[in-house]
Amino acid sequence: MRLILPTILLGFSPLLQAQEPAITPTEELKVTISQWVETMRQIQEEENEWTRDQEVLVNYREGLEKEIESLKVSIADAKTKKDGSDADSLKQTQERDRYVAAKDELSAMVRSLEEKMIKKLPLIPNPLRMEPKVAQAIEDLERDIKLPEDKRDEGVSKRLLNLLNLAAEIEKFQQTVVLRQELRSDSDGREYNMKVVYFGLAIAYAVNDDGTLALIGQPTEKDGWKFEEHSDLADEITGLINSTTGDADAAFVKLPFSQP
Numbered sequence: 491m492r493l494i495l496p497t498i499l500l501g502f503s504p505l506l507q508a509q510e511p512a513i514t515p516t517e518e519l520k521v522t523i524s525q526w527v528e529t530m531r532q533i534q535e536e537e538n539e540w541t542r543d544q545e546v547l548v549n550y551r552e553g554l555e556k557e558i559e560s561l562k563v564s565i566a567d568a569k570t571k572k573d574g575s576d577a578d579s580l581k582q583t584q585e586r587d588r589y590v591a592a593k594d595e596l597s598a599m600v601r602s603l604e605e606k607m608i609k610k611l612p613l614i615p616n617p618l619r620m621e622p623k624v625a626q627a628i629e630d631l632e633r634d635i636k637l638p639e640d641k642r643d644e645g646v647s648k649r650l651l652n653l654l655n656l657a658a659e660i661e662k663f664q665q666t667v668v669l670r671q672e673l674r675s676d677s678d679g680r681e682y683n684m685k686v687v688y689f690g691l692a693i694a695y696a697v698n699d700d701g702t703l704a705l706i707g708q709p710t711e712k713d714g715w716k717f718e719e720h721s722d723l724a725d726e727i728t729g730l731i732n733s734t735t736g737d738a739d740a741a742f743v744k745l746p747f748s749q750p
Contacts (some may be wrong), residue, residue: 612714627656
């Protein structure tokens, strides 16, 4: 289930705060809105970078594929000629070399992208991993990354398309607020059925049905998504989820947030 939550403003504050002089509600609101605007700006910058990178990859792939197809046609035509002149033979050799060079360049680029993407897989949360298109793309990527060196120039176009599709699905998740029902454990290993709301790939808040357990999750490149107990925030997270589902009106919800 994907939900857009334009009206929820998420306040950011450290979990533990030293005693400070009291400020007026107006001043506190100004600070909260300022922090929220800066966070949204940073998120937008990341989204714009995703979009630009994807456009570059698509254009680069299309250009190389057109050149490869053109060279394939030229080489095939050259093979049908029986008695070409020395000049024709030289031209055919040059075209063949161009084709081989273009294919090698594309193969190297795809391999580099696969290596970068495989390192980012821990950042993908379980709800996104379980989507059929994403699960299949990850399975294909994990198979392709194991190709021996002498086979890394095989299926290059298909592998590049797989990377682009996976990046597109990740980008869609990044732009939405997603609510999921998940099984999560507390610090004692007891499992609870919990509602978890993901703010893209940045952070997630979870609470069980009776509000006795609350968790905050964030991604790490080494260990994937890690959830920590913050049961003191159960009421606030419950309010956030109720607003997300429409069971309550939109409202300010003040919850801790740290940049992953």
